[in-house]
Amino acid sequence: MRNPIALMGAALLGSFRHVSGVLALLRSAVTLSIVGIVKKTPSSRHSISQQLVFAGVQSVVIVCFLAFFTGIVIAMQSARQLQQMGTVIYVAAMVSISMARELGPVFTAIVVAGRVGSAIAAELGTMKVSEQIEALETLAIDPVKFLVVPRFLALLIMLPCLTIFADAMGIVGGFIVGVFNLGLDPYRYIRVSFEFLVWKDVWTGIVKSLCFAAAIGMISCYVGLNTRGGAEGVGKSTTLSVVASFIAIIIIDCILTGIFFFSQM
Numbered sequence: 001m002r003n004p005i006a007l008m009g010a011a012l013l014g015s016f017r018h019v020s021g022v023l024a025l026l027r028s029a030v031t032l033s034i035v036g037i038v039k040k041t042p043s044s045r046h047s048i049s050q051q052l053v054f055a056g057v058q059s060v061v062i063v064c065f066l067a068f069f070t071g072i073v074i075a076m077q078s079a080r081q082l083q084q085m086g087t088v089i090y091v092a093a094m095v096s097i098s099m100a101r102e103l104g105p106v107f108t109a110i111v112v113a114g115r116v117g118s119a120i121a122a123e124l125g126t127m128k129v130s131e132q133i134e135a136l137e138t139l140a141i142d143p144v145k146f147l148v149v150p151r152f153l154a155l156l157i158m159l160p161c162l163t164i165f166a167d168a169m170g171i172v173g174g175f176i177v178g179v180f181n182l183g184l185d186p187y188r189y190i191r192v193s194f195e196f197l198v199w200k201d202v203w204t205g206i207v208k209s210l211c212f213a214a215a216i217g218m219i220s221c222y223v224g225l226n227t228r229g230g231a232e233g234v235g236k237s238t239t240l241s242v243v244a245s246f247i248a249i250i251i252i253d254c255i256l257t258g259i260f261f262f263s264q265m
Helices: 004-038 045-055 057-084 088-129 132-138 143-180 186-195 199-225 230-263
Strands: none
Touching: 004 143, 004 199, 045 057, 045 088, 045 143, 057 088, 057 143, 088 132, 088 143, 088 186, 088 199, 088 230, 132 143, 143 186, 143 199, 199 230
């Protein structure tokens, strides 16, 4: 039986190696994106547009569906306590601020990680085990520029957009509960929703979504490009990309929330 400390050390070293690999891939993707724009040799527009549709347009329905019912749940959960204090109108502010600051970007990132990130890992993993990546290198085509950069840029563009949709649908869900269940005046509900929602609440959520997009894209691409073991390896890589993306989302959210919190003090 191996020493538990040795096992922990090996796990930490392995995690550090993978994190370093993800960061190196991120640096390459950012560099190639900037160089492509400066030298006017960007990645294929067709490839980027395909990824924009897949990552964004095809995710709108499920993101809005989740955010809508999240807003309903927040309103119902907070209404009883606020009614006891005679401040039930502040359900509107609670829903709007919660969605913009935290739940909108986090839930959207989780949906995209589960739907888009897993697909990216599976697609690149399949290409890796079938030696299509090596074929690209043989043709002097950079796999990072050809495969990673379009997916990276698509997530950077679409995840903030999806987050804004999620924020709006969450507020609509809270509005329905507030007006039709709690009997609040609709015009007053809307006024209170945006009276307490400041610009910082919105842009902090957008900043989070950009960081989540980078993490999801890089983790999924890194795992896919390092797939081994045939079809079984592709399945393992797909699962690993989703789990790792979820963990990264929570860690990044905690760090950014701490930064934004202490910057107000």
